[in-house]
Amino acid sequence: MIKYQGMSNLKFDIEKRQGLARVGVIHTAHGDIKTPAFVGAATRATVKALTMKEMRELGSQAILANTYHLVLAPGTDLIDAAGGFAEFSSWHGPSFTDSGGFQIFSLPDVKLSEEGASFKSHINGDKFMMTPESSMRSQWQIGADIHMAFDQLAKSDKHEDMLRAMEQTHRWLDRCVAEHKNLADDAEKNGRYPQYLYAVVQGGTFPDLRAASAKYEAALDVDGFGIGGVFVADGMDGMLQNVNSILPENKPRHLLGMGQEPIDLFVGAEYGCDTFDCVGPTRMARNGSLYTLDGRINIKNAKYKNDFTPLMPECDCECCQNYTRAYLHHLFRIDEITAKVLASIHNEHFVVSVVDKIRESLLDGTFADYKEEFLKRYYK
């Protein structure tokens, strides 16, 4: 168990800036995250089809689990009893938890009150209530380094609905900050390692609400920011420019749930986001939809049956270094488990590497060239 190191606020060093983009290092008790960085989706404390050793070897720096899913199974008491997320999952690097707001408010029978949200488990129908306080306690029990505040997600194209959800999110955020502080004080007394809180910026697709949310949250004592809620990739640059021009420069920003399309990683980094997570790359991998520098391909397609070249010759992942497209095609056609494993290794490595290269290109001043060259070839 890692002990408390006297870090009361999350340390984030910015090495270089270019416009709104930054290159930095987030320091957690479980290690550093060099940013910009792609964070692997470990929703249920596992990255589907991959072991934690494979995640480390493919270059992942950090992973993100989901509080909603872990509250349902195996329960946060159990993860706490195991010694926390790192011990339980054997991921000993930096980690995040999302609050579960997004998932809970996507359930069909969720009931909202000022107190919190009541809902039924999608697994067995059991009734649950999540409040800002219970979300904070659950996240401290899980023990990831960085937590997201419990937010209300609204899916609406009406300004009044989004305003109401944003205001609810802000009232809950105040309660999250208070509860997080209590839990952080307890942890310090007990010699437990520090855990940090990100506020989640809401406002949907309305620029005035995004700006209002960023302004409200910028003034709070939080360690960083998640940029969440519903927005479309089209126009994401303007939304991020709006929000990230308001958020304090010295705190890290996480773009929630974006990164399936490589262009979103370039836009996210360019407009000031430091970390990204998305279930898309591994989900697509399990379906045989695989990234190459020339765009995504479906490896199940008959044209790959006799293709004895690597999936992506430029890639240094375990899959591309050792296996051919014909072999992957065969594994997918017979529905072999290994197909999902190799495909997930490649897709996850691909997005992790794209963001690593964005970092390098920002450092050596070639970001604009890298972006143009990559996107031209990928989306031609």
Ligand SMILES: [Zn+2]
């Ligand atoms: Zn590969």
